[in-house]
Amino acid sequence: MEIIKNLTYNNKSPHFFQTYFSLSKQQTVEALAGVEATIDWLQTSIYENVVRDVTFYLCDEPINFPGELEITSNVNEFQPIIYINILTVAEDYSKKEYHLEMKQTDVTCFEYAAFVCLHEFGHLIHGLIGGAGKGKRERLLEYFGKGEPYYNRFLEEMNAGYSFAEKKKYRQIPHEKAADQFALQQLKIMMSEHKDTS
Numbered sequence: 001m002e003i004i005k006n007l008t009y010n011n012k013s014p015h016f017f018q019t020y021f022s023l024s025k026q027q028t029v030e031a032l033a034g035v036e037a038t039i040d041w042l043q044t045s046i047y048e049n050v051v052r053d054v055t056f057y058l059c060d061e062p063i064n065f066p067g068e069l070e071i072t073s074n075v076n077e078f079q080p081i082i083y084i085n086i087l088t089v090a091e092d093y094s095k096k097e098y099h100l101e102m103k104q105t106d107v108t109c110f111e112y113a114a115f116v117c118l119h120e121f122g123h124l125i126h127g128l129i130g131g132a133g134k135g136k137r138e139r140l141l142e143y144f145g146k147g148e149p150y151y152n153r154f155l156e157e158m159n160a161g162y163s164f165a166e167k168k169k170y171r172q173i174p175h176e177k178a179a180d181q182f183a184l185q186q187l188k189i190m191m192s193e194h195k196d197t198s
Contacts (some may be wrong), residue, residue: 001052003039006059007032007086021062027090027109028060034113035084041190042121049126053136054080056117062085066161067120073139077134080122089113100167101180114190115183122182123175147175 009016010032014025036060042051056144066088072079100108102115124140131139131146136143150173160166170176 004055004057006040006057006061009060011086019092021087023087023094027093028086030109031086031089031093031113032087033056034108034110035086035089035117037110037194038114038117038121038190041193045186045190046120047125049119050112050128051193053078053081054057054121056080056082059083059085061085062087066092067116067135068120069120069123071137075137078140079085080124080140082117082124084113084117086113089116097167100164100171102184111187115187118183118186119179122179123187125182126175145177146171150174178181 009028012025017023017025017028034076035056039051039056042048042071058151063085064084065083066115068083070081070083072081078175089112093107093109093112098112098115101119102112107115126145127140128136129139129145131141133139154173157169158159158166
């Protein structure tokens with residue numbers, strides 16, 4: 001397992017975050033803490049053998065996705081990469097995206113960031129157990145392939161940009177619904193263990 005941090009704005013002032021991103025710096029701090037706590041938890045959870053293969057890439061680029069799972073292009077190795085964009089997680093939190101994704105109203109930025117990380121990790125778990133193939137790489141690629149028609153149809157039918165209505169449709173894609181469910185279940189376990197140790 002490896003954690004790569006490419007956090008350009010991490011040491012900027014609260015005024016900078018408010019001026020350029022209309023965000024509270026505290027939210028980005030909480031988002032980073034939520035992701036780091038999730039990674040720590042995964043290393044001691046029942047998923048410890050899976051997380052060993054993962055590279056977590058944490059960034060704060062001003063782009064429009066909070067998280068993504070990819071695998072390296074090298075066909076001779078299995079190297080899943082989970083990208084988490086701390087800035088976008090904090091921005092989505094401030095827009096209350098958790099209402100749609102988590103179907104909850106009382107969520108901290110820490111919890112939402114943990115949810116995003118667990119959602120991407122959920123895709124990996126579902127690919128490893130639900131994909132066909134002998135090797136991990138083949139199973140994950142097959143899992144991605146099964147979902148491709150749903151994502152393509154969503155993009156073809158998308159006519160309202162990145163609106164709430166479109167995001168709601170996106171959450172109905174089977175892979176997304178399953179990853180959301182996984183993330184909610186694991187977040188509940190993680191937070192109960194987190195409270196027990198506090």
